Every structure is written in C-alpha cells, then in structure tokens.
Amino acid sequence: MTPTIIFDFDGTLAVGDGPVLAYARHAAEAAADDYLRRVRAELDLHSRGASSFRDGYDVVGTLAREDGVDEATLNAAYMHSRSRLGTADAPVSPAPGLTELLDELDPGIRIVLATNAPDDGIHALLQSWGIAERFTATHFRVGKPAGLEPILRAALAEGPVLSIGDIFAFDLAPAQALGADTALVGATADSSPESPTLRGATLDLIVPGIRRWTRSALPSSSVPTSSLPQ
Template identity: 35%
Template sequence: MERTIIFDFDGTVCLGDGPALEYARGVADAHPSLADLEHRVARHLAGDALAEFAGAVDGYQAVQGAASAAGVDPARIAAAFGGARRRLAEEGLGVHAPAGFAAFARDLRERGARLLLVTNAPGEGLDSILALLGIDACFDRVIADAGKPGGMHAVLDDIAGEASTVLSIGDIWVNDLSVPHRRGAATALIDGHGNQPGTPDVRVRAMPDLYMWVQRWIEGATGA
C-alpha cells in the first residue's frame, strides 16, 4: 500500500532564521518602534517568550504582526516580505536543510513512499531555494501558496488511499498538522523549543530525531 508523506517547508526542511530577520530589516525604518525589531524577533526565534509575539506561529508572523501593530502600510509590509523571499532565493540567507535529509528522502522513496512538499510560501523562487538547499530532487510534488491550514483539505482530498496511509510533518501544529490529524492521518511535530500545542503522534526537537520513526511508520510498525 503506497504511503504519502507531506513535508512543510519553512522551519521543517528549510532551517535558519535569516529570511525572517531579513524581513524584519525590511520594515525596520518604517516606524521608530521597529528599529530593533530584528533583535526582538531573533530573541523570539531563540525561544524567548516575548509577550508581543505570543500569537505568532513563526518569525514571519512575528514581523508582520509587529509592523501591522505599528501602523505600517500593508503594501510596505508585503514589499518587505517579497524582498526577503527574493534574497532567500538568490543568496540563501544562511538557510540549510536538516542534516542527512536528502539521503533520508531518497530512502523513503526507495521504500515506495510518495513525498509531497506543501508550503504557504510563494512559488516564485522556490525551485531556486530547493536547489540551494540541495533537496530539489527529494519530492514527487511541490505545492506552493497552499493556504494552510484550510488548504490542507484540498491536498488530502487529492491523495488516493486511506488517511491512515498519510503522514504530515511540520513545525507548526495549526498550519501543518491540525487538519491531517482531524482527518485521521499520522502527524509528526518538529518542536525545537518544546512549547508547541497539539497532539501529534510523535514530537521531536529536530528533523533527524524523526528519521527512524518515519522509517518504522513506512513499515507499519509505529502503531500510528
């Protein structure tokens, strides 16, 4: 029975704070309260529980929320985000794939699994980023601008087979895993700081900690 594994992108297979910090730099001069936003976002991403970012699920939301609260024109915020994504595609901004991921993905596909990359990130430049990461040959299908969490329904509807043959892996419970969980798929949460909500089948600090569990799931040996 074919198994399908859905991977998130930012924070899951694309690691590094550089893009979010570049986004913060892009709005820093838009309002006096944002002058040190890069530093505050860096602290948030390092695990500091800063009250102003309590509702932000990632660095991008932290920047957007702070800029919006300061009254920055939405067009300026969008331009800063677009600029950060362009620089990511062109320069990498220090991002990297999880250790051993390319070999891990190759092993899963050799075992008969179908691998999907599903991300809310824009499609423009995504191929270049995957190539920079060295994981451009890892996925059977790449879905950008997915509109998660709601967009996960369409992704799951398009997968043939029972929900029990699907595993969703991501670093944000609400966006990446909540819908698959409700629909009966297995879920694996990358929770680097141990503070994510949710009830995944497995919770780990980093992607490599998950490799053996996923290999066992492929063989139907996890009980998930």
C-alpha cells in the same frame, strides 16, 4: 497503496532566520527606530520556545503592524525577502538529517511539498541541495490551514499520510482532523500542548520515528502506527 509524506517548507525543510530577517530589514524602513532590536529579541525568545508567536514571519509582521506599518508595505517586504531566498541576504540551510532521510526512504513513498510561500527560489534551493527530484509534487501558496485539506484528502485516498511541519495549526491540525499522522518540528515542538504523532526540536531527532512510520505504512509491513515513539 501509496504512502505519502507531506513537508512544509519554511522552518521544516529549510531552517534559519535569514529570510525572516530580510523581511524585517525591509519592513524596518517604515517602522519605529527600535523595530529591528525588538524583532531580534522576539526571535530569540521564539527559538527557545518562549514566545507566543507562530513563527518568525508572525513576529516580523505583528511587530510592524504595532508600529503602524501598512499591509501593502508588509506585502512588499515579504515578497522582497522571498526574492532573495537562499542568497547571502536571506540564507537558509536544509534541515539537519533531511538529505540523508530522503536518500534512504523507500522509493514507494511519495514526497510532497506543501507551503504557503510563493515558489520564488524554492525550486533552485531544492536543486542545489540535490533533493528536487525526490518530490512527486510541489504546492505553493496553499492557503493553510484550509488549503491543505484537498492535498491531504487526495493523498489519503491513495494510502497513509504523514504531515510534517513547524506550525501545528497550519501544517498538522488539518491532517490530524482527517486521520493522517503528524510530526511537529521546530521551536514549539517540546512545549506545544497538542498531540502530534511525532515531535522534535529538529528534523534529525524525529528521523527514527519517520523511518518506523514508513515501515508501518508500506504495504508489506504490519507494524502498527500506534507504536510510534513520541
């Protein structure tokens, strides 16, 4: 039996609005004059858990569409932001507690990356953070939520699964439906009406719960997953 932890990327492994703002700056060329001001105001609301948007990318795209920006322009703006991922134009940081967690996890735990983003710049970032070799598999342009299901099913066939992400509907709902454990991180973690196994505004806040999950998931353990802290 091989337990698996599946991580999302943006807002989960990588934190910071750098790529979102790079996306917005590019989209702003075709939007209204006050577009960037409105984006920043909505991002501030989202960071405080007071926004109805899924994440920063949803903020940028929705407000741009309201200004009449077409999909081709938005797609070009998004791909531009991804091409700058991790640079001074689109800075991100590893989630607090991430590198320490991956260093200490039992090598019997499979670590998988599954993201809707393209792979532009992600491998280089993982390398620069010193964690690239810890990932057993990396999946890009997954097409969540539906596209996550085959990844989950394959992992569940091998053992227990914990799916970690910042958007419940995309990262966690498919996992929960298939019987996997889930961890919600980010701005919506405290206010979400959903029922993930673990939740915390930042990754480091749920690290104790992840440690407990790994002890329960490894074959030698008998700690019940239902005793995990919320």
